[in-house]
C-alpha cells in the first residue's frame with residue numbers, strides 16, 4: 001500500500017512536470033509564430049513561394065554556412081544580414097546577388113532568444129489550414145476556422161485543473177502517511193485509507209451550505225453562458241467572414257447603373273416586396289421590358305445584354321422569341337436559415353423601414369453585397385430600439401389606444417417593436 005502510494009506521487013510529479021513543459025512549449029510556439037507574422041511574413045512565405053525574399057521551406061537544408069553551424073549562420077543572418085554580407089560570407093553574398101540585391105531588414109531589435117525561437121519555427125512550421133469562406137450547397141457562406149497559432153485559453157484552464165488535481169492527490173497521500181506515522185507514534189490505531197471519492201463525500205457532508213452556494217453559482221453561470229451563446233449564436237465570427245459577401249453574378253447587372261444612374265424604382269423589379277414576405281428577384285421578362293430596345297450597354301457593349309437574350313430565347317436580329325428559354329441563375333446574396341420567418345411587407349409597409357437600413361446603399365453598388373449581419377442579435381437589437389410607426393396607421397390605431405391605456409401616467413414610454421411581441425421566439429421561428 002505504502003509503496004503503491006509513493007509510486008503514485010512520483011508518477012504524478014512527472015506528469016505535472018511534463019504538462020508544464022508541454023504548455024510552455026505551446027506558448028513558445030505561439031510567440032515564434034507571432035514574431036514571424038509581424039516581422040518576416042511580409043517578405044517570406046513558409047512554403048516554396050517567393051515573395052520579396054525566398055520561400056523558407058527547406059532553407060535549413062540549403063544554407064551553406066562555411067565554418068559556422070547552420071543555426072549560428074541563420075542567427076547572424078537574421079540578426080544583421082548586412083553585416084554578414086559585408087564580412088564577405090560566401091553564402092550570404094550568393095543569395096544577396098541571386099535575389100537582385102534586394103535588402104532584407106536588419107533585426108538587431110529582436111533578442112537572441114527570439115531569433116532562436118523563430119529559427120526553430122522556420123525549421124518546423126505548423127501544418128497550414130485552409131482559410132477563407134467555404135460555400136456550402138445551400139449557397140450560404142459558413143465561417144471557416146481561423147488559423148490560430150498557439151493554444152486555446154480553455155486548454156490552459158483545463159490543464160491547470162488537471163495539474164491542481166494531481167498535486168492535491170499527491171498532497172493527500174503525503175498527508176495520509178504523515179497522519180498514520182503520527183498515529184503510530186502516539187500509539188493510536190492507523191486510520192484505514194479511504195478512496196478519494198469517499199473523502200470527497202465526507203467533505204461535502206460536512207460542508208453542505210458551502211457546496212449549495214457553489215452549485216447555485218455554477219448553475220447560474222451555466223445558464224448565463226447558454227443564454228449569451230443563444231443570443232449571439234456565433235454571430236460575431238460568422239459576420240466577420242460574411243461581411244461584404246458579394247458573389248460574381250452570371251450577368252454583370254449593376255444596381256448602380258439601373259437603380260442609381262437611371263433611377264429605376266426598387267419595386268419595379270422587386271415587385272413583391274410590398275405585398276409578400278419575399279422581395280423577389282425579377283424574371284428575365286422584366287429585363288426584356290427595356291432591353292428589347294436597349295441592346296448595348298455603356299461598359300460591356302453587347303456582350304452582357306446578349307446574355308439576357310440567350311436567357312429569354314430572343315433573337316435581336318429578327319426581333320422574335322425563337323430560341324428555347326434558359327433562366328438566369330442569380331446567386332443569392334442574403335440568406336436566412338429555413339427555421340427563421342422574415343417578412344418584407346411587414347417591415348417595409350407596416351414597419352416603414354427603408355431598404356437601405358438592412359441592405360445598405362444598393363443604389364451605389366455595382367454588385368450587391370451583404371452589409372448587415374442578418375443574425376438573431378441583429379434582428380433583436382433593432383426590435384429593441386425601433387419604435388413602431390403607429391400614428392395614422394389603421395392597423396395599429398386600436399392597439400395604440402390600448403397601450404396608451406396600459407402605460408397611462410408613465411411618460412416617455414417608447415412603443416418599440418419588442419413591446420408588441422417582437423422578441424417572442426415564435427414570431428421569428430417556425
Ligand code: HEC
Nearest residue numbers: 039040043052053054059078095096099101102103104105
Ligand atoms: C523586407 C523584406 C524582408 C524581411 C522583412 C525579411 N526578409 Fe529574410 N530575406 C529577404 C531577402 C530579399 C532575402 C534574400 C537575400 C537578400 O536579397 O538579401 C532574404 C533571405 C532570408 C533567408 C535566407 C534564405 C535562403 O534561401 O537561404 C532567411 C533564413 C531569412 N531571410 C529569414 C528571415 C526572417 C526569419 C525574417 C524575420 C525575422 C526575415 N527574413 C525578414 C527579405 C526579407
Ligand code: HEC
Nearest residue numbers: 258259264265266269330331332333334355359362363368
Ligand atoms: C432593373 C431591375 C432592378 C432594380 C431597379 C433593382 N434591383 Fe435589386 N436586384 C435585381 C436583380 C436582377 C438582382 C439579382 C442579381 C444581383 O444580386 O445583383 C437583384 C438583387 C438585389 C438584392 C440582393 C438579393 C439577394 O440575393 O440577396 C438586393 C438586396 C436588392 N436587389 C435590392 C434592391 C434595392 C434596394 C433596389 C432599389 C434601390 C433595387 N434592388 C433595385 C434587379 C433590380
Ligand code: HEC
Nearest residue numbers: 252253262264282286287290296297298299300301304305
Ligand atoms: C426600366 C428599364 C430597364 C430594365 C427593366 C432593365 N434594364 Fe438593364 N439597362 C437599362 C438602361 C437604361 C441601361 C443603360 C443603357 C445605356 O446607358 O446605354 C441598361 C444597361 C444594362 C446592361 C449593360 C451594362 C453595361 O455597362 O454594359 C446590362 C448587362 C443590363 N442592363 C442588364 C439588365 C438585366 C439583367 C435586367 C433584368 C434583371 C435589366 N437590365 C433590366 C434599363 C433597364
Ligand code: HEC
Nearest residue numbers: 266270273278279280334335336342347348353354355358
Ligand atoms: C428589416 C430589414 C430589411 C428591410 C427593411 C428590407 N430587407 Fe430585403 N432582405 C432582408 C432579409 C433579412 C433578407 C433575407 C431573407 C431570406 O433569406 O429569407 C432580405 C432579402 C432580400 C432580397 C432577396 C430576395 C428575397 O426575397 O429573399 C431582395 C431582392 C431584397 N431583400 C430587397 C429588398 C428591397 C428592395 C427592400 C426595400 C423595398 C428591402 N429588401 C428591405 C431584410 C430587409
Ligand code: HEC
Nearest residue numbers: 341342346350351357379382386388417420421422427428
Ligand atoms: C431596421 C430594424 C429592423 C430589423 C433589422 C429587423 N426588424 Fe423586424 N420589425 C421591425 C419593425 C419596425 C417591426 C414592426 C412592424 C409592425 O409594425 O408590425 C418589426 C416586426 C417584426 C415582426 C412582427 C412582430 C410582431 O409582433 O408582429 C417579425 C416576426 C420580425 N420583425 C422579424 C424580424 C426578423 C426575423 C429580423 C431579422 C432577420 C428582423 N425582424 C429584423 C424592425 C426591424
Ligand code: HEC
Nearest residue numbers: 233336337340374375376379380383422423424425428429
Ligand atoms: C426578431 C427575430 C427573432 C426572435 C424574436 C428570435 N429569433 Fe432566434 N434566430 C433569429 C434569426 C434571424 C436566426 C438566424 C441567425 C443566424 O443565421 O445566424 C436565429 C437563430 C436561432 C437559433 C440558432 C439555430 C441555428 O441554426 O444555429 C436558435 C437556437 C434560436 N434562434 C432560438 C431562439 C429562441 C429560443 C428565441 C426566443 C427567446 C428566439 N430565437 C427568438 C431570429 C429571431
